[in-house]
Amino acid sequence: MRPREFDHDDVLRIAFDQFWRKGVRGTSLSDIARDAGVQRGSLYNAFGSKEALFLQAYERYAGDYLLALQKALGTGSLRKRLTAFFDLTITNFRSGSPPRGCPTTRGLMELGAAEGEGLDEEARQAFASLVSRITALVQDTLSAGARRGEFNGNPAAAALHIVTVTRGLAVLERAYGDEAQLRKIAAHAIDLVLDKKGG
Amino acid sequence: MRPREFDHDDVLRIAFDQFWRKGVRGTSLSDIARDAGVQRGSLYNAFGSKEALFLQAYERYAGDYLLALQKALGTGSLRKRLTAFFDLTITNFRSGSPPRGCPTTRGLMELGAAEGEGLDEEARQAFASLVSRITALVQDTLSAGARRGEFNGNPAAAALHIVTVTRGLAVLERAYGDEAQLRKIAAHAIDLVLDKKGG
DNA sequence: CAAATTATTTGACACGACGTCAAGAATATG
DNA sequence: CATATTCTTGACGTCGTGTCAAATAATTTG
Numbered sequence: 078m079r080p081r082e083f084d085h086d087d088v089l090r091i092a093f094d095q096f097w098r099k100g101v102r103g104t105s106l107s108d109i110a111r112d113a114g115v116q117r118g119s120l121y122n123a124f125g126s127k128e129a130l131f132l133q134a135y136e137r138y139a140g141d142y143l144l145a146l147q148k149a150l151g152t153g154s155l156r157k158r159l160t161a162f163f164d165l166t167i168t169n170f171r172s173g174s175p176p177r178g179c180p181t182t183r184g185l186m187e188l189g190a191a192e193g194e195g196l197d198e199e200a201r202q203a204f205a206s207l208v209s210r211i212t213a214l215v216q217d218t219l220s221a222g223a224r225r226g227e228f229n230g231n232p233a234a235a236a237l238h239i240v241t242v243t244r245g246l247a248v249l250e251r252a253y254g255d256e257a258q259l260r261k262i263a264a265h266a267i268d269l270v271l272d273k274k275g276g
Numbered sequence: 277m278r279p280r281e282f283d284h285d286d287v288l289r290i291a292f293d294q295f296w297r298k299g300v301r302g303t304s305l306s307d308i309a310r311d312a313g314v315q316r317g318s319l320y321n322a323f324g325s326k327e328a329l330f331l332q333a334y335e336r337y338a339g340d341y342l343l344a345l346q347k348a349l350g351t352g353s354l355r356k357r358l359t360a361f362f363d364l365t366i367t368n369f370r371s372g373s374p375p376r377g378c379p380t381t382r383g384l385m386e387l388g389a390a391e392g393e394g395l396d397e398e399a400r401q402a403f404a405s406l407v408s409r410i411t412a413l414v415q416d417t418l419s420a421g422a423r424r425g426e427f428n429g430n431p432a433a434a435a436l437h438i439v440t441v442t443r444g445l446a447v448l449e450r451a452y453g454d455e456a457q458l459r460k461i462a463a464h465a466i467d468l469v470l471d472k473k474g475g
Numbered sequence: 476c477a478a479a480t481t482a483t484t485t486g487a488c489a490c491g492a493c494g495t496c497a498a499g500a501a502t503a504t505g
Numbered sequence: 506c507a508t509a510t511t512c513t514t515g516a517c518g519t520c521g522t523g524t525c526a527a528a529t530a531a532t533t534t535g
Contacts, residue, residue, distance in 0.1 A: 078480085078481055078482050078483085078531070078532060078533085079481070079482045079483045079484085079529080079530050079531050079532080080482085080483085080530090080531065080532085081482090081483070082483075082484080099388065100385075100386065100388075102301045102302070102386075103301070103388060105520080105521060105522085106521085106522075106523095107520085107521075115484095116483095116484060116485060116486090117485095117522095118483090118484065118485060118486080118523095118524095119483070119484060119485085121522090121523070121524080122482085122483065122484075123483085126522085126523075127522075127523090178385070182385060182447050183385045185385075185447055185450040185451055186299075186377070186381055186382045186384075186385035186386065186446075186447070186450060187299065187301075187385065187386065188450060189298065189299075189302060201450070201451070204450075204451055205451040205452060208448070208451050234460070234464050237457075237460075237461055237464075238441075238461060238464055238465060238468065240444075241441055241444035241445060241447075241448060241461050241465075242437075242440055242441060242444055243444070244443065244444035244446075244447035244448060245439075245440035245441055245442070245443035245444035245445075245447070246440060246444075247385075247443075247447070248381050248384055248385070248440075248443035248444070248446070248447065249407070249440060249443060251384040251385060251387060251400070251403075252384055252400070252403055252404040252407050253404060258436075261433070261436075262436055262437060262440050265433050265436075265437055266437060266440075269437065269468045269469070269472065270468070272472065273468065273471065273472070277501090277502060277503060277504095277509090277510050277511045277512080278500070278501045278502050278503090278510075278511045278512040278513080279501080279502065279503095279511085279512080280511090280512065280513095281512075281513075304491080304492055304493085305492080305493075305494090306491080306492075306493095314513095315513060315514060315515090316493095316494095316514095317494095317495095317496095317512095317513065317514060317515080318512070318513060318514085320493090320494070320495080321511090321512065321513075322512085325493085325494075326493075326494090
């Protein structure tokens, strides 16, 4: 066996950086190959296709991101935890120059329309899985907060609502690029969820 | 002058149908030309580029959609109006088979990353403009509701929150395709906004 | 230590997409 | 009836994805 001339993980990082900045459809394997100092054919040999390469790169990102979220949601009052959650979310959307937006949201909207369209379906599941796991983290945080008397609504509904707002923030980020606005919306969402009538 | 052999508006409708179903990047001018029974070159002659054709088709859609929203927001109690607003929004996302999702949200996430990237910037403005106009409609509705004592929060903040939720719904629609879930989230959002503490 | 094995690399190819251009076709105008 | 003007048509260049066979280089085996 001949050993590979490039580092698998390096390529994954380089590829995801491009996917994040330009989207999957907007990134060519030639771009990635040039950036990684690898021949295009080698990428096909190692990963199979652009979509498969993206999936691997995305899973990497998703794992890292979940860990960071878990950390943000792990300390302080419920309000502090939710604030840290939105902070991390928005900071993530606004990272890079120019800001790269949310890769999950972009990926979801880049999907083809057909129901079972090859790897599209696999990608959809990867995106949906991250969103679900984030929702679960938020719900757990709210449930814990409820046990401590900091929240008295429905944790599942509230978590879904909060995650829906973060997806909306990802979209508004692309529309206006106004980070202060995003933070205002986030603060308002926290108020709505925590100051609910009867709370 | 030689007369055009196709109807300008027909092509716009046919083109937007494809853009809506498959996204701008996922739709080729060959697709549109075939569907419209027009030569590809004629489209370039008449519209200039794919992006320009999309922009015209999108403006058409945006105008129609705004009118429909205005109608939905125009009658009944504030709660009824907001319910009709979310109803129309979700129904729009779920129209077609398979459901086509939200063209504005998809368009926004399909934009290139570079700040001033040719027509991308024009498209971004078109998307942002529709979102802004929707926000204004919702805000007016909330203000009117406030004058009638049906709402006592900040109309601007609440309108922005509601529109953010609709953008989030567009994303979740792609992730899960679960219309019942979308309607639950919408109902919860209305409750949060209208039942705010002190309301 | 030499040689066969085996995966990786490399370059050529087919195909489809965008956009441009010059040449042909059809109407309106003088 | 001829001319000018616009639309249409088909060919071209470039770039994207994905495939394939041939060349290459290390490891494993004898």
